[in-house]
Amino acid sequence: MTHTLNLTGAADLSRTPIDITAVLDHLVCEADAAAATSIGFPGAVDLDHSEVMTRLGRRLWNNIGDPADEGGIAHTRALERAVITWVADLLAMPTDDRWGYVSTGGTEGNLSALHAAHRRDPTARIYYTAAAHYSVAKVVRLLGAHGVLVHARLDGEMDYAHLAEQLHRRRRFPAIVVATAGTTMTEAVDDTSRIRALLDAHHAGGHLHVDAALSGIPLALDGRLRLDDASGIGSIAISGHKFFGTPTPCGIVLIRNHLRATGTPIAYTATADTTITGSRCGLSAALLWHAIAVHGREGHRWRVSEARRLAAYTVEQLNAVGWPAWRHPHAFTVVLPTPPKPVRDKWVLAADGDISHLICMPGITSAQIDAFVADLAAATGPQARPIPRPRPAQATPISAPAH
Numbered sequence: 486m487t488h489t490l491n492l493t494g495a496a497d498l499s500r501t502p503i504d505i506t507a508v509l510d511h512l513v514c515e516a517d518a519a520a521a522t523s524i525g526f527p528g529a530v531d532l533d534h535s536e537v538m539t540r541l542g543r544r545l546w547n548n549i550g551d552p553a554d555e556g557g558i559a560h561t562r563a564l565e566r567a568v569i570t571w572v573a574d575l576l577a578m579p580t581d582d583r584w585g586y587v588s589t590g591g592t593e594g595n596l597s598a599l600h601a602a603h604r605r606d607p608t609a610r611i612y613y614t615a616a617a618h619y620s621v622a623k624v625v626r627l628l629g630a631h632g633v634l635v636h637a638r639l640d641g642e643m644d645y646a647h648l649a650e651q652l653h654r655r656r657r658f659p660a661i662v663v664a665t666a667g668t669t670m671t672e673a674v675d676d677t678s679r680i681r682a683l684l685d686a687h688h689a690g691g692h693l694h695v696d697a698a699l700s701g702i703p704l705a706l707d708g709r710l711r712l713d714d715a716s717g718i719g720s721i722a723i724s725g726h727k728f729f730g731t732p733t734p735c736g737i738v739l740i741r742n743h744l745r746a747t748g749t750p751i752a753y754t755a756t757a758d759t760t761i762t763g764s765r766c767g768l769s770a771a772l773l774w775h776a777i778a779v780h781g782r783e784g785h786r787w788r789v790s791e792a793r794r795l796a797a798y799t800v801e802q803l804n805a806v807g808w809p810a811w812r813h814p815h816a817f818t819v820v821l822p823t824p825p826k827p828v829r830d831k832w833v834l835a836a837d838g839d840i841s842h843l844i845c846m847p848g849i850t851s852a853q854i855d856a857f858v859a860d861l862a863a864a865t866g867p868q869a870r871p872i873p874r875p876r877p878a879q880a881t882p883i884s885a886p887a888h
């Protein structure tokens with residue numbers, strides 16, 4: 486096998502001949518070998534996408550332009566529309582007030598939604614917490630908008646009292662608030678009803694966007710995340726490669742139709758320019774469509790419950806060996822004190838200082854968890870184990886810059 490091939494040779498494309506097969510085999514071998522201990526990042530590994538990859542993988546599938554348009558190149562646009570309808574239905578969005586598309590990922594979804602909200606209210610302040618994904622701060626910078634950092638509690642959820650204070654201080658300005666449904670480190674879910682109530686009390690108006698990159702589909706399947714009229718939520722961004730585990734990064738963005746930005750008609754593409762990118766990956770839309778068509782709501786609900794069951798088991802097993810771990814009740818994510826480096830590196834855990842997480846995405850097995858816990862127990866004698874602490878719930882002392 487070619488597993489030991491050094492990939493630096495592949496970097497120099499001027500060298501001929503290049504053993505292309507060896508390079509590709511090497512990548513596959515490395516990825517296969519890493520899969521058994523990759524439990525730190527949120528990509529599901531249980532779905533088989535090979536039918537789509539085999540049948541469609543040899544062509545360009547480009548859904549350029551607005552997915553609702555009939556003109557122009559419409560390679561997998563019909564499937565994209567079906568995906569948007571399925572997700573919007575799941576979120577109980579009003580059928581006459583919804584718009585969206587299959588994006589490159591959660592980041593583009595945040596950009597698209599916040600761009601639309603900011604265009605409507607260019608003086609709006611954009612509020613987001615210290616636990617929000619880094620893409621939100623990046624989008625604020627890209628838009629040239631004023632961002633306001635809101636405290637997050639140690640468990641990752643928004644500090645609502647601090648949001649209220651920050652809104653009050655800037656009451657002359659419209660507000661756009663980013664709630665997170667599944668924060669990156671702890672999978673905390675911000676309470677959109679409380680945020681909506683604070684926005685309504687803030688008389689300058691306000692858009693509520695939900696960054697639901699990881700938890701959007703699981704919470705919608707539970708009926709716990711809705712974009713109906715009562716929710717007061719204007720937009721949502723979801724990653725496709727996380728819960729659906731597509732072999733190419735992608736996402737879904739949905740915006741209440743009356744809140745979105747209208748696009749310019751483009752003559753040569755024969756469609757409106759309403760999306761962030763021009764050319765768009767039609768293969769992603771087909772992969773999402775296939776994952777939904779094969780498993781349906783019930784199949785995906787089962788995947789969610791299995792993943793949560795494994796996450797609960799993981800917390801139990803870690804606590805049993807004296808490594809204090811916790812999770813939010815809905816979460817796939819298990820938060821734990823950062824293990825010693827060899828264990829962290831082997832298991833590709835995401836670490837942020839003294840806190841790390843692993844994520845029981847669908848497809849991760851109890852055998853993998855048992856092997857991880859055994860490694861951790863072997864690497865840390867009883868003396869080296871952290872002192873058990875209750876699950877954190879106080880606000881973090883993160884100061885917010887004033888704008």
Ligand SMILES: Cc1ncc(COP(=O)(O)O)c(C=O)c1O
Binds near residue numbers: 589669697
């Ligand atoms: C909460 C949250 N938002 C947004 C993103 C970005 O999503 P993507 O990587 O699909 O662009 C992530 C990725 O981990 C995330 O955790």
